[in-house]
Structures are given as structure tokens and as C-alpha cells.
Amino acid sequence: MASFWRAVMGSSTEPDALTDGVEFWSNPERGGWLTKQGEYIKTWRRRWFVLKQGKLFWFKDPVVNRSSVPRGVIPVASCLTVKGAEDVINRQFAFELSTHRETMYFIADSEKEKEEWINSIGRSIVQHSRSITDREVVDYDSARAAEASRQ
Numbered sequence: 518m519a520s521f522w523r524a525v526m527g528s529s530t531e532p533d534a535l536t537d538g539v540e541f542w543s544n545p546e547r548g549g550w551l552t553k554q555g556e557y558i559k560t561w562r563r564r565w566f567v568l569k570q571g572k573l574f575w576f577k578d579p580v581v582n583r584s585s586v587p588r589g590v591i592p593v594a595s596c597l598t599v600k601g602a603e604d605v606i607n608r609q610f611a612f613e614l615s616t617h618r619e620t621m622y623f624i625a626d627s628e629k630e631k632e633e634w635i636n637s638i639g640r641s642i643v644q645h646s647r648s649i650t651d652r653e654v655v656d657y658d659s660a661r662a663a664e665a666s667r668q
Contacts, residue, residue: 536590542581545569547637552624561624564588568637571645594645599638601631614638
């Protein structure tokens, strides 16, 4: 996960630096158990995931409070796709989350849970990448207005 983390976030490797003030312990958009594959030792480990304000956090146990330290964080705005992956890794209820550099695999406990995670993460990707698009549109419109006023 470390290289995925570095690929997504750049040089920072500290989870605290990545929370950006998100109160992950309070009212998450989605929370629950998923199994994920380790980066170096390719074993599957069950982790508690929390999706909140465009970030997907994971923890060793489900008791998440103000003093909890995430084991990892993925900013979903950097993700390109989230989709089913049973056929890719030969595991029931599997899905993948991809950036332009790396793909991470998860296994839910049921088909319903898999679909709910895919939908929640997908909505978050759209919502958080839309803010970038909106800023680009505003900048484009401002540039057009400035160009028109010069003529």
C-alpha cells in the first residue's frame, strides 16, 4: 500500500498529514469491513474502511475515534474507476479501485455490500472530481471575459 499511497499523494507517507482535517470518526458517508490485499506480502487482510469527504481511510479495527490513526488513506478524487473485479482476481464480491498508476483490490462480504461500496466510492469520485472541473470552468469563463474586455 505504501507505493499506492506515494503514487496518489506524492512524497508524504504520514497518515496524519493526509487526513486534511477530515473528522473520519464522526458520521462517515460509509463504513464497514472489507478485505484488501497487502502491497508487499500479497496476503488478504480484513480492515475497517471509512469513506468521508472524498477520502477512503482504513483501520485495523472498527472502533474509530478521534485518537485513531488510519493505516492508510486514498483520496478518491485521484481515482479513475471503481468497478467489479471478480473475473480479474477470481474472488467472489471483489472490486477494484484504480488510479492512473495503480489498482487496488478489495473483497466485500456480499454482493449487496460490494455494490454499495462501488456506488458510494463512485459517487464520491464524481463529487470530488467535479469540484476540480467546476474550478476549470470558472477559470475558463474568467479568461473569456478578460479576453472580451480587452477587445
